[in-house]
Amino acid sequence: MIHLNKIYNIDCIEFMNKLKDENNIKIDAIITSPPYNINKSYSEYNDRRDQNEYLSWLQKIAKKSLEILKEDGSFFLNVGTKSTDFTLPFEICKNFMEADYRLQNTIHWIKSISIETDDIGKNNFIKSDSSIGHFKPIVSRRLSDLHEYISHFTKKGDLVIDKLAIGVVYQDKSNIER
Numbered sequence: 134m135i136h137l138n139k140i141y142n143i144d145c146i147e148f149m150n151k152l153k154d155e156n157n158i159k160i161d162a163i164i165t166s167p168p169y170n171i172n173k174s175y176s177e178y179n180d181r182r183d184q185n186e187y188l189s190w191l192q193k194i195a196k197k198s199l200e201i202l203k204e205d206g207s208f209f210l211n212v213g214t215k216s217t218d219f220t221l222p223f224e225i226c227k228n229f230m231e232a233d234y235r236l237q238n239t240i241h242w243i244k245s246i247s248i249e250t251d252d253i254g255k256n257n258f259i260k261s262d263s264s265i266g267h268f269k270p271i272v273s274r275r276l277s278d279l280h281e282y283i284s285h286f287t288k289k290g291d292l293v294i295d296k297l298a299i300g301v302v303y304q305d306k307s308n309i310e311r
Contacts, residue, residue, distance in 0.1 A: 149197045159203045166211035167191065171218065188228055195232035199288070208234065208286040211242070214278060222282040235290030240283035 135141075135155050141148055145165075152158040170187040173180045182190070198208055210229070212222045226236055 145194060146197050149194075149201050152201045158201065160198075160201050160206055161203055162207045162209065163198055163202065164209040164211075167194070169213045170221070171213065171215045188224055191225055192228040192232055195229040195234060195286075199233055202288065204288055205292060206288070207237075207292060210284045210286065211281055212284070213281040216278050219278070222284070226284050229284070229286055233288075234286040235288065236284055237287045237290045237292060238285035238294075240285060242281045242283055244279050244281065 135151055135158060152160070168175065168178055168180045170180055170182055170184070202208060208229075210225070212225055214221045230236060
């Protein structure tokens with residue numbers, strides 16, 4: 134029996150089957166960051182599957198999650214990549230859309246940023262050049278990927294969002310007038 138506010142250490146497809154079997158439980162939001170399949174070191178998980186096997190696994194998750202998501206629900210999928218395989222997040226999105234999801238929003242999680250003083254804004258507390266976040270060294274001919282994608286999927290692609298409630302406050306208040 135599934136209980137609210139309890140953590141389950143179980144395969145996600147198996148868990149979604151339980152949700153469906155037990156009173157056809159429907160979910161408001163799914164937020165997940167599955168393994169990226171970029172050969173990252175995990176204690177028990179092999180993060181270097183065959184690409185087609187990996188994409189097929191995610192498509193199974195997409196199909197199963199669509200069954201348990203409410204009609205006005207959201208699925209947020211955080212995926213990363215590496216500079217030698219930058220198309221992977223797009224292939225994953227394509228698989229989710231083939232499973233009948235609609236990509237409503239693409240969010241870029243910027244993991245690091247450097248800002249020069251002139252670009253900071255008039256009303257900001259930062260008064261000099263600043264760098265914030267996680268930086269990777271450039272060790273090849275490719276630029277370091279300092280962001281990850283968060284894909285916001287819905288069933289119809291038309292979910293109303295309260296943008297003021299989720300937005301980031303303007304650093305430079307003069308933007309409000311523009």
